[in-house]
Amino acid sequence: MNLHEYQAKELFSRYGISVPHGKLAYTPDEAVSAMEQLQAETGTNWVVVKAQVHAGGRGKGGGVKLAKNTTEVREKAGAILGMHLITPQTSAEGKLVRKVLIAEDMYVPGPSEPKEYYLSILTDRAKGCNVIIYSTEGGMDIEHVAEVTPHLVHKEWIDPTVGLQAFQARRIATNLGLSGEVYKNMLPFIAQVYQAFVGEDASLIEINPVLKTSDNRIVAVDGKMTIDNSALYRHKEVATWRDFDEEDPTEVEAGNFNLNYVNLDGNVGCMVNGAGLAMATMDIIKLAGGSPANFLDVGGKASAETVEAAFRIILKDPSVKAILINIFGGIVRCDRIANGVVEAYKKLGNINVPIIVRLQGTNAELAKQIIDESGLQVHSAILLKEAAEKVAQVLAQ
Amino acid sequence: MSVLVNKHSRVIVQGFTGNEGTFHASQMIEYGTKVVGGITPGKGGTTHLDRPVFDTVQQAVQQTGANVSIIFVPPAFAADAIMEAADAGIGVIVCITEGIPVQDMVKAKTYVLRHPSCRLIGPNCPGIITPGEAKIGIMPGFIHRPGTIGIVSRSGTLTYEAVDQVTKAGLGQSTCIGIGGDPIVGTTTKEAVQLLMEDPDTEGIIMIGEIGGSMEADAAYWVKEYGTKPVVGFIAGQTAPAGRTMGHAGAIVGGTEDTAAAKMEIMRQCGIHVVDSPAFIGVTMLNALKK
Numbered sequence: 001m002n003l004h005e006y007q008a009k010e011l012f013s014r015y016g017i018s019v020p021h022g023k024l025a026y027t028p029d030e031a032v033s034a035m036e037q038l039q040a041e042t043g044t045n046w047v048v049v050k051a052q053v054h055a056g057g058r059g060k061g062g063g064v065k066l067a068k069n070t071t072e073v074r075e076k077a078g079a080i081l082g083m084h085l086i087t088p089q090t091s092a093e094g095k096l097v098r099k100v101l102i103a104e105d106m107y108v109p110g111p112s113e114p115k116e117y118y119l120s121i122l123t124d125r126a127k128g129c130n131v132i133i134y135s136t137e138g139g140m141d142i143e144h145v146a147e148v149t150p151h152l153v154h155k156e157w158i159d160p161t162v163g164l165q166a167f168q169a170r171r172i173a174t175n176l177g178l179s180g181e182v183y184k185n186m187l188p189f190i191a192q193v194y195q196a197f198v199g200e201d202a203s204l205i206e207i208n209p210v211l212k213t214s215d216n217r218i219v220a221v222d223g224k225m226t227i228d229n230s231a232l233y234r235h236k237e238v239a240t241w242r243d244f245d246e247e248d249p250t251e252v253e254a255g256n257f258n259l260n261y262v263n264l265d266g267n268v269g270c271m272v273n274g275a276g277l278a279m280a281t282m283d284i285i286k287l288a289g290g291s292p293a294n295f296l297d298v299g300g301k302a303s304a305e306t307v308e309a310a311f312r313i314i315l316k317d318p319s320v321k322a323i324l325i326n327i328f329g330g331i332v333r334c335d336r337i338a339n340g341v342v343e344a345y346k347k348l349g350n351i352n353v354p355i356i357v358r359l360q361g362t363n364a365e366l367a368k369q370i371i372d373e374s375g376l377q378v379h380s381a382i383l384l385k386e387a388a389e390k391v392a393q394v395l396a397q
Numbered sequence: 398m399s400v401l402v403n404k405h406s407r408v409i410v411q412g413f414t415g416n417e418g419t420f421h422a423s424q425m426i427e428y429g430t431k432v433v434g435g436i437t438p439g440k441g442g443t444t445h446l447d448r449p450v451f452d453t454v455q456q457a458v459q460q461t462g463a464n465v466s467i468i469f470v471p472p473a474f475a476a477d478a479i480m481e482a483a484d485a486g487i488g489v490i491v492c493i494t495e496g497i498p499v500q501d502m503v504k505a506k507t508y509v510l511r512h513p514s515c516r517l518i519g520p521n522c523p524g525i526i527t528p529g530e531a532k533i534g535i536m537p538g539f540i541h542r543p544g545t546i547g548i549v550s551r552s553g554t555l556t557y558e559a560v561d562q563v564t565k566a567g568l569g570q571s572t573c574i575g576i577g578g579d580p581i582v583g584t585t586t587k588e589a590v591q592l593l594m595e596d597p598d599t600e601g602i603i604m605i606g607e608i609g610g611s612m613e614a615d616a617a618y619w620v621k622e623y624g625t626k627p628v629v630g631f632i633a634g635q636t637a638p639a640g641r642t643m644g645h646a647g648a649i650v651g652g653t654e655d656t657a658a659a660k661m662e663i664m665r666q667c668g669i670h671v672v673d674s675p676a677f678i679g680v681t682m683l684n685a686l687k688k
Contacts, residue, residue: 159507228500230472233473274553275578276551387676388674
């Protein structure tokens with residue numbers, strides 16, 4: 001589950017990580033009063049207006065602006081709120097901005113120059129442990145830094161049995177070229193970020209930039225955090241922070257039926273049991289000359305109800321020109337699925353697109369018979385090869 | 398004739414008396430698997446499916462001589478179950494459970510690695526089967542046939558698809574290993590391929606991967622270096638968009654090297670017979686064996 005920046009920072013501060021003071025605003029008026037409050041509480045002069053959407057690269061798309069007075073904050077919040085923010089991580093239409101974070105400006109001049117660093121934590125799949133990735137090149141696109149100057153991106157792997165050790169934090173601070181007060185302040189910061197990662201079951205924490213302020217404090221100026229969905233059961237409060245506005249409404253609806261659905265931009269809908277077979281079915285659609293309109297895994301216990309729900313969800317997409325149902329019945333019997341398809345089809349009434357049903361496995365022959373004798377406009381197949389050929393035929397018509 | 402499990406495997410079921418455990422244990426027994434008992438904490442001393450129930454894996458191992466365990470316990474308790482089995486000296490642990498928190502698996506995998514004689518398969522996998530001898534998993538037994546093709550896969554139903562095609566091509570399977578669809582799994586593609594490569598009775602290997610991670614590339618490089626048998630490969634998710642999780646928690650395209658296209662290219666360069674369409678896995682294996 002993705003968190004917004006303001007949510008990530010809320011969690012950060014619970015672990016003692018220093019973050020800029022900030023307030024959420026849904027309107028330009030709220031942005032103005034947020035700025036006034038921040039000025040009163042923190043003495044900050046300027047504030048930063050930051051779009052709160054689930055996408056990186058917000059600054060590049062014009063979703064992050066500095067405001068030097070209340071006139072500017074009203075104007076800039078007004079421009080960002082309601083915009084469709086387009087960043088390298090969004091679709092071409094961008095993401096609608098519904099709220100902005102008004103944050104204290106941390107780049108005020110002082111005894112020393114402010115400097116930005118990069119820090120992230122994720123799980124290294126190959127090594128089977130968590131890894132801290134860090135760089136002196138903060139505030140930049142880290143993928144770009146890794147490509148152009150790989151020697152500036154460092155990694156520190158953490159032994160899960162003992163967790164992050166003090167010497168590792170010292171090595172990170174040393175490799176970042178820190179000394180004196182900044183060095184000392186960086187050590188607890190690293191430890192706290194790691195505690196937040198483990199404590200909240202994050203699958204990603206990315207802080208870019210980590211800022212050394214002009215008075216040598218270490219602050220998480222930005223924060224991106226993703227929580228492991230499988231662990232949400234033990235983070236009940238955070239689970240309620242899920243922002244449905246940031247998700248595709250059809251995908252949310254599918255989730256309510258325990259269907260695993262991802263909306264894509266093709267013309268052939270598909271309904272499959274099992275994630276691997278679902279991806280393989282999408283590939284088959286492509287090879288047959290079509291393009292998949294979705295990923296949809298009905299799971300291991302497909303029933304008439306789930307088949308009907310899946311039909312409804314697929315048919316919501318007007319670009320769907322055909323539907324391929326591909327079920328390998330192992331534990332689930334194919335004849336039951338076939339009956340489910342026929343029932344759902346009759347119940348839905350007006351399905352105007354051709355449907356190819358491929359049922360293989362337990363009672364496959366019986367299932368094919370049920371489909372063939374149903375009198376419905378449904379093409380049946382047993383072999384995957386046949387199903388692919390039928391998709392190609394239907395698309396050619 | 399097989400790897401990891403055979404007709405002599407003595408199997409216990411963790412989460413024996415629950416719905417999933419009961420259903421699949423019955424199916425395994427029906428297939429002929431030597432299920433010698435099960436574990437449900439608090440129900441030790443009772444009998445289930447005509448087999449003894451124990452409170453701990455340790456008791457079960459001591460009293461039945463079990464050397465293989467299959468885990469059906471809910472996600473919140475599954476990592477603990479894996480570690481308990483490793484601690485009790487189980488040689489092959491098969492974890493079916495889907496949805497274990499990644500941080501729990503980080504710990505469990507590290508723990509298992511400290512027990513050199515223990516191998517974990519999964520989690521989030523269909524299990525292992527040596528056709529005609531032992532089914533330790535949730536796969537439909539009847540599609541399999543004893544034979545000489547080893548199969549390694551991250552998926553469930555896609556594995557069944559490959560098995561079915563192999564059977565229909567007139568070949569059979571030595572052992573099919575479902576390694577699981579999670580980001581962190583006990584046995585990697587490379588390790589499973591290596592086991593099958595070293596098995597004298599396996600003549601060909603089918604390797605089914607998907608987007609995300611580097612396991613297939615690692616396996617391909619190993620095959621190039623040490624391979625002695627034909628390997629047929631398929632990667633699911635050629636049409637998957639970047640940055641989205643496709644059902645399996647581990648199936649997400651993160652960079653440029655974990656896309657299906659990149660993996661397939663690496664596999665081709667390493668001499669693997671890569672199929673673009675999953676409909677041709679069986680026939681490609683048949684042709685590869687004739688060469």
